[in-house]
Amino acid sequence: MKLTVNGEERECRARTVLALIEEMGACAVRVAVLVNDDVIPAAQRADRILKEGDRVELVTFAAGG
């Protein structure tokens, strides 16, 4: 289904947030996930189902002062 991930529209196979993280190659890295501006804690990622048109942000730490 079509999702907007980190600001880009893409066609994704994943149906759950957890699956999307894997699809985006982020499973080895600590990320925070927002779906339509809601933070999805780790415990809920396997169960959270994605819908067509959802906006997903994957956030991690960056260098900064």
Add this chain to the structure above:
Amino acid sequence: MSGALPDELDPRPWLAAPPPTAARIAAALRADAPGIEELRVLISEQARPWIEPMAQRAQALTERHFGRTIALYAPLYLSNYCSSGCAYCGFASDRRQPRRRLAPEEIAMEMDALKAMGIEEILLLTGERTPQADFDYLLGAVRQAAQRFHLVTVEAFPMNVEEYRALTAAGCVGVTLYQETYEPEQYTRLHRWGPKQDFAARLDGPARALAAGLRTAGLGALLGLSDPRFDALALYLHLAHLRRRFWRAGFSISFPRVCEQAGGFAAPHPVDDARLAQIVFAFRIALPDVPLVLSTREAPAFRDGMAGVGISKMSVASRTTVGGYVAAAPPGSPGQFEVHDGRDVAAFTAMLRARRLEPVFKSWDAVYREAPAA
């Protein structure tokens, strides 16, 4: 009724410190960020010979923080009824003298007389609570004052938060409440009867006033009642404690000194002119930005010397009898204390100008108050 000093106001750790050396005194004079330790050093006996350098530093700091100005105000005693038995006060309830209180029309006339003298800041005084001069009476006087004067303050009895709120709403800006002495045992001995025996209620009065929204609190100790070093250090701690909690509030410190009045009370720890000056200079050095106040209780030569040298605010042309600005007090009525500087506004301001000090009558505006000037 006898209280104890809370730990944060207890000056004894500093009193117990060893006497300062000359090097320590010199360092205290120059300290960038002075605190209670500097005050302790500068009010010590050992610092007495340093009075001239202390005065120089006090003048420089007063000029830096206040410019070359002296704020001026006048007291209006509304009533000399009193229920308390303070050993040192001319109005104590066992002193025989005519007791009266000003009726509203008389209050208006006294205030008009003060206004005609150029006064813009008025301090309203009563004794401890009495049926004749209770809270409602004081509140009425505040309302009358707020119609005429830009800055209205009161020096009366400790009140509760609701009462202080009502004063604020009526146009009062500040409260003065001297602890008299911070030494609890001496306090008990001197306050022989009446509501003023309650040490803690008095001590907490300024905090209640500021919590209720009053903008300024005037503190002080009646020098001579106890070891002045004890009272000076406790007074500093009291102010520091209040300043941290009420960081938007303004504070001032006054230096009333026990002097003779009818009743013959003799100060247990007399403070002479040089000692009083030393204490004032020490406070100016330790608290560079706090207004320091000297009243007409002091003689003209002393007031002249202290103006602008530590002291930044003074009362002028005061009457310490009930009213007294419209007509002289009836015979046999002593004031709360004897006024030694009886100069009128013109003479006093001429002295200030001769010393290149500008008299300032108005440092506030009624528009900043909660209550509209009616």
Add this chain to the structure above:
Amino acid sequence: MHDDELILGGHRFTSRLLLGTGKFSDAVTMLKALDASGAQIVTVALRRFNRERSEDDLAAPLLARKHLTLMPNTSGARTAAEAVKAAHIARDLCGSPFVKVEIHPNPHHLMPDPIETYEASRTLARDGFVVMPYMPADPVLAKRLEEAGCASVMPLGSAIGSGQGLATAELLRLIVRDSRIPVIVDAGLRSPSQAAAAMEMGCDAVLVNSAVAAAGDPPAMAAALARAVEAGRAARRAGLMDRGDSASATSPLTVFLTARPG
């Protein structure tokens, strides 16, 4: 030795040097400098995950250092709402209750927005964060932030990255004098001597980033800064001697105390 801990929001620290992770040439150098600094609190920013840059994953090496407390900053936020959102994301990411509220809308001078910072800090303090606001060196704002529940205030010494040192020294003195919570100078420090000066002045800690990242040898500079912070703190506790004043003669002021009346 540990009778002088830095206490922030109930958490206790022995190092008074905080380090930022930005502007280093690479992550390896940054981690070497971090280790050399002895810092226990380190700031990080947030960015979108990018698979092509996953080797720059910071979270793993930082979280592996168990003595470290992460303090995510909200840099990039321009409003209180954005900063609050970023703080929640960061807390989900690493579990740390610390947040550096950093809101600078102007990308040239990077000065913090006092109003958005206050709003965000108040909200985040209520949300249970250990709030560390980066702020202009304003003594009144510092008391407002203290009242709002912040764990510290972090006034700037000078603009971020400017290396102008303690340009706000007089204001910092006022803040230190009146604050009931730790004061941490953050931004603009360039050298160990400046860090020591901040500590001598009475600040409780310093946060540096460019001073280390842009140094010739960042790990060595980090170590030097750590020693400077310790020295400045020790000097403060030891009681500095007073500056000498040059004497200036003026006419005597106390003749009236000895003159006879009459």
